[in-house]
Amino acid sequence: MSSPLLRYEDFSISFGAGRREKFAVSHLNLDIGVGERVALVGESGSGKTLTALAPLRLEPESAKASGRILWSGSAQQGGQGDGAPRDLLSLPMQDIREIRGREIAMIFQEPMTALNPLFTVGNQIVEAVQVYQPLISKADSMSAAIELLKKTGIPEPEKRFHAYPHQLSGGQRQRAMIAMALACKPRLLIADEPTTALDVSLRLQILDLLKELQEESKDHGGMAILLITHDLNLVKHFAQRVAVLNQGNLMEAGPTKKVFQHPENAYTKALVNSEPVRDIAPVMPLAPVLLKTDNLSVSYPGTESTTWFKSAPRHQVLRKVSFELKQGQTIGVIGESGSGKTTLGMAVLGLLGDSAAQITGVVDVLGSDWQRLKPVERRAMRSSLQVIFQDPFGSLSPRMSVMDIVVEGLDVHFPNLSATERELRVVDILREVGIDRSALTRYPHEFSGGQRQRIAIARALILKPQILVLDEPTSALDVSIQKQVLALLTELQKKYNLAYLMISHDLAVIRAMSHEVMVLKEGKVVEFGDTETLIHHPRQVYTKALFAAAELS
Known part of the structure; x- marks a missing residue:
């Protein structure tokens, strides 16, 4: 490329000094051309976001940047960005403030x-x-x-x-x-994980929108886009070129099709091949039903204004949802935001009782009507019905050690165990999920995202549950870590014959893990059936759109 719009030249970002200096980005060389779409991919901690923030000088104050970031998009000479390239790292902040928004704009991950x-x-x-x-x-x-x-x-x-x-x-x-x-x-739009919190259909809509707006921008010189993401499917759909970062080092860069079809670097190969693998055991023909709902409905008070004579209509979140979950089976629950997925999980867990929710229908757990159980009876059964939440960092107390986190359930449900017995059980279950005994005295912030999710799984499994509700268990993880956690969940299901109710908007995860899929839309079940049959032969237009957006059909 003869005249890139933005060029990173031997760019590095480090923290600390002397022997303690650590490089978050190391000697990066990367060009972004006028009107080009470039994706920067890599796992958490690879340096993607720091690389994106640096042109706008938004990196943390403790960070030390070196090298050059050359910007050729300034319109101060001639109005079309034809001035000499300027080094953004050496410009005074007053000039950077003029460039922010006007010439380089940014879309942040969490709006x-x-x-x-x-x-x-x-x-x-x-x-x-x-x-x-x-x-x-x-x-x-x-x-x-x-x-x-x-x-x-x-x-x-x-x-x-x-x-x-x-x-x-x-x-x-x-x-x-x-x-x-x-x-x-702007001449350059930096989009830092702009679709992470969105459903699959919305993700493609947003990226298609960016393409359309980029096309319209040709009238004033053409806008380039730098996309920061760990979603490889979106990169295939959107980017013309891709650069792969690992621990601050550029592993590989080139045309998207070439990098994905013929990766040269070992790390890139592992990243490209990190799609979840379907390796589930079939459900036994006479497997008992562990969890059942019958016409389950959930509503909340309406938000419209009321009068003395008429109350606001209730907002219906779930509408007569019925299903049976058998021992050793996984049912995947999919649907867009607001479809009722999480509400279904919370209703099954009995965590809506103290809210303003009105619940009708039946939730049957291990043969008992969950709604009719007394609080003492329900508490006694909680060891059989556990949950693994979306964000492992948010669901683990930062003030508790791993030992305290995992043993807490034993203290509640098995108070007669001795201290030695409790520790042995904790060590055994941590070993099951791939965590060493040395982790007992450490705290959640000392672990990676994948390790924290393994600790959350250990906390649930130590009570020997029969049913696990998995609420987006891998959405906060990188693709390679996601693959490891799903493989672990599959292995544990085979070993202990666990039943999973898996809630997710990631259809690749649902496909890899589920025996059956339930499709929710506006609180209603619009389609329900065998996973492979549903993916290859969806009947409903809504289901077809979901699978098409995820490139699974």
């Missing part, structure tokens, strides 16, 4: 933390418009903001203009972030 909760979405986009066009009138800036919302595909943009971030869905918030980023018509 709820990036958007100001005290201002409407419209006001925040108007602010970005006025930065680009300081002489524009208030009325014209509002019109421009609404037009940007319309371009991003948000329904009823005039109405959403006056909404606060918490009043929008995850996909709508991400679209609002894109509208803000595009308000200044």
